[in-house]
Amino acid sequence: MQDLKLLAQDNRGLYQLEAGEDLLGWHEVTQGSILPSFEGDATGIANMKQEERNYSHYNSYTATVASWRVLKPVYNRDICIDCQNCWVWCPDTSIISRDKQMLGIDYDHCKGCGVCVEVCPTNPKSLLMFGEHSSFEDALSQWPEKKKKEKK
Amino acid sequence: MAVKFDLNEREVWDGAYAASQALRQAQVDVLAAYPITPSTPIVENYGSYEANGYIDGEVIMVESEHAAMSACVGASGSGGRVATATSSQGFALMAEVLYQASGMRLPIVMTVVNRALASPLNVRGDHSDMYLGRDSGWIQLGAFNAEEAYDLTLCAFKIGEDHSVRLPVMVHQDGFTTSHTAQNVYPITDEKAYKFVGDFKPVDDMLDFSRPVTYGAQTEEDWHFEHKARQHKAIMDSRPVIDATFEEFEKLSGRKYKRVETYHMDDAEVAIVALGTTVETALVAARELREEEGIKAGVVAIRVFRPFPLDQVRLALKDVKAVSVLDRSAPGGAMGAFFNEVSAALYTTNARPLVTNYIYGLGGRDFSIAEAKRIFKEQKAHADIGHITTDIQKFSGLRGPEFGYFQTLRG
Numbered sequence: 176m177q178d179l180k181l182l183a184q185d186n187r188g189l190y191q192l193e194a195g196e197d198l199l200g201w202h203e204v205t206q207g208s209i210l211p212s213f214e215g216d217a218t219g220i221a222n223m224k225q226e227e228r229n230y231s232h233y234n235s236y237t238a239t240v241a242s243w244r245v246l247k248p249v250y251n252r253d254i255c256i257d258c259q260n261c262w263v264w265c266p267d268t269s270i271i272s273r274d275k276q277m278l279g280i281d282y283d284h285c286k287g288c289g290v291c292v293e294v295c296p297t298n299p300k301s302l303l304m305f306g307e308h309s310s311f312e313d314a315l316s317q318w319p320e321k322k323k324k325e326k327k
Numbered sequence: 328m329a330v331k332f333d334l335n336e337r338e339v340w341d342g343a344y345a346a347s348q349a350l351r352q353a354q355v356d357v358l359a360a361y362p363i364t365p366s367t368p369i370v371e372n373y374g375s376y377e378a379n380g381y382i383d384g385e386v387i388m389v390e391s392e393h394a395a396m397s398a399c400v401g402a403s404g405s406g407g408r409v410a411t412a413t414s415s416q417g418f419a420l421m422a423e424v425l426y427q428a429s430g431m432r433l434p435i436v437m438t439v440v441n442r443a444l445a446s447p448l449n450v451r452g453d454h455s456d457m458y459l460g461r462d463s464g465w466i467q468l469g470a471f472n473a474e475e476a477y478d479l480t481l482c483a484f485k486i487g488e489d490h491s492v493r494l495p496v497m498v499h500q501d502g503f504t505t506s507h508t509a510q511n512v513y514p515i516t517d518e519k520a521y522k523f524v525g526d527f528k529p530v531d532d533m534l535d536f537s538r539p540v541t542y543g544a545q546t547e548e549d550w551h552f553e554h555k556a557r558q559h560k561a562i563m564d565s566r567p568v569i570d571a572t573f574e575e576f577e578k579l580s581g582r583k584y585k586r587v588e589t590y591h592m593d594d595a596e597v598a599i600v601a602l603g604t605t606v607e608t609a610l611v612a613a614r615e616l617r618e619e620e621g622i623k624a625g626v627v628a629i630r631v632f633r634p635f636p637l638d639q640v641r642l643a644l645k646d647v648k649a650v651s652v653l654d655r656s657a658p659g660g661a662m663g664a665f666f667n668e669v670s671a672a673l674y675t676t677n678a679r680p681l682v683t684n685y686i687y688g689l690g691g692r693d694f695s696i697a698e699a700k701r702i703f704k705e706q707k708a709h710a711d712i713g714h715i716t717t718d719i720q721k722f723s724g725l726r727g728p729e730f731g732y733f734q735t736l737r738g
């Protein structure tokens with residue numbers, strides 16, 4: 176099971192987009208709806224890990240934008256071979272990997288598209304889609320067995 | 328380093344050449360365009376400056392006007408001084424991206440040579456394309472001749488790039504009557520012109536890697552309204568900047584511009600309100616009528632179509648008795664748009680002069696001094712009787728039976 180504490184350590188997914196009452200007035204919004212991604216000087220930001228970056232509250236990184244997900248990918252550490260295929264293919268940068276070791280899913284940004292499951296090469300898969308509200312324990316307890324190769 | 332371009336104190340330029348020279352002097356970083364008649368020579372001339380080493384900037388030839396304006400948006404967002412030129416169908420194809428440019432507060436300068444919109448296809452000058460831009464959030468300046476096309480193009484950079492404005496600016500000139508008619512132009516030296524325009528000072532530029540920014544954010548019902556309101560404030564607040572720019576330009580050139588130009592309005596009893604080259608035709612008519620028949624005729628011309636100078640239009644016309652507002656665009660099932668705006672301004676005055684609307688000059692149909700005189704005299708007749716005796720909307724210079732709509736309920 177992925178370490179949910181570790182993934183919650185940085186400033187990811189802090190805000191709801193539907194904040195409601197205390198939104199800015201017309202005199203306070205940014206000119207041209209242009210949004211700075213970071214607070215302060217961002218020189219060299221490309222060489223920093225996400226959790227080390229000072230994302231601004233305009234950046235979707237600091238917002239949780241996955242409320243409409245129906246199925247979620249669940250990650251099984253015991254089977255994963257850290258091939259990074261899911262990390263490469265995820266269209267929403269929602270696979271968290273450090274030093275080429277897969278850590279888990281960013282559920283504040285994952286939309287549940289299932290691409291990671293599709294591209295996972297292990298047998299059985301190391302990522303499988305489950306209902307959004309199913310628990311990690313239940314999901315992992317239902318993991319399928321290794322499929323035998325069919326004889327030709 | 329660009330090769331020096333020799334200029335005489337007096338040049339004989341058409342409006343398109345004049346505009347291209349102003350673009351050269353402003354040292355534009357990127358010009359992206361898809362040439363279209365009658366604005367073609369602006370891009371053609373500018374291309375020749377590039378080919379012959381007279382400019383240091385880039386010229387990008389693209390596959391359509393939609394792409395031209397999109398390239399301008401990209402280049403401007405990256406932090407460069409950007410310009411383009413277009414007309415008519417090209418303008419229409421740009422329409423989507425015009426709103427993107429103003430919404431993102433990108434100070435692109437576009438020289439527009441006004442031309443009719445198809446169908447039927449027509450390459451001549453009317454104001455259909457200019458009207459198409461009237462809600463786009465761009466500042467719209469109107470030149471009535473080649474000299475003004477040059478002057479206003481220089482002013483456009485300074486206005487749009489001002490950090491309190493940061494909006495795109497169109498400089499309009501009439502197709503052929505201005506763009507292809509050679510006239511005396513007194514250019515400013517390259518040094519003085521560039522000093523007037525000033526260095527480009529970027530805001531939120533995408534090439535500033537110390538401060539990455541998102542352009543083109545999505546805003547739904549919880550944010551869109553606030554952003555559009557702030558944008559509206561920016562264009563409304565550009566008025567004093569435009570005035571200050573015109574003042575500074577007068578010091579440099581001796582040529583004075585105002586957001587609303589008035590001619591013989593001090594004692595005028597009747598007036599024509601017009602845009603573009605028609606202003607000069609109406610002015611000659613007014614002068615002749617004053618001499619020949621003693622009719623106190625005056626002309627009010629809109630130099631800055633957007634932001635619309637409602638208060639100044641009202642001030643210019645508050646003492647006249649009858650006004651005709653001339654619209655050079657097919658009204659498509661309404662009164663002329665310009666008539667509506669001028670009427671709205673006049674409705675807030677105590678005098679509420681009589682206002683009629685002429686649709687004229689579509690597709691480059693000539694508007695003569697004689698016709699301007701006839702319209703003045705008709706207004707004089709309305710003034711003398713005290714109410715409008717004709718249809719409120721009429722067509723000027725149209726073949727066939729008399730054609731018009733709506734009668735007054737006053738008088």
